[in-house]
Amino acid sequence: MEYKGGLFEVLAKIKAKPGMYLGHRSISDLFVFLSGYKVARRELGVQLTERELAFYENFHEFIQTWYQINNSNSWSKIVMLHCTDEQQGFVGVASLKENRFFELLTEFETRSPDLPISPPRNELAKL
Secondary structure, rough: OOOOOHHHHHHHHHOOHHHHHHHHOHHHHHHHHHHHHHHHHOOOOOOOOOHHHHHHHHHHHHHHHHHOOOHHHHOHHHOOOOOOOHHHHHHHOOOOEEEOOHHHHHHHHHHHOOOOOOOOHHHHHHO
């Protein structure tokens, strides 16, 4: 059972109203928010669920593999290497209707652990 107000519930709220939680659509601000959220949960003694733990432990490696970059930058910085500004990193490239972070999160959560991670062809063209 997921903790009420857990990470993914908060992410759904951020997706719906990013300005309310982050001030504006910014991938870097989202990264800082999620880091602070993790610390707050730890300070309050609220254990992470398996799903939340998987996100915090594996999302960075997923992003490195997705963009074929191996460095110590945060996942938000890696995404920003392929964007022109913070809003594009949060929202996406094609239109303001897309949510780039949430597209990547969906890819992360639906990936098959048995298959190698590879970006779609349109992502390779952007590199």
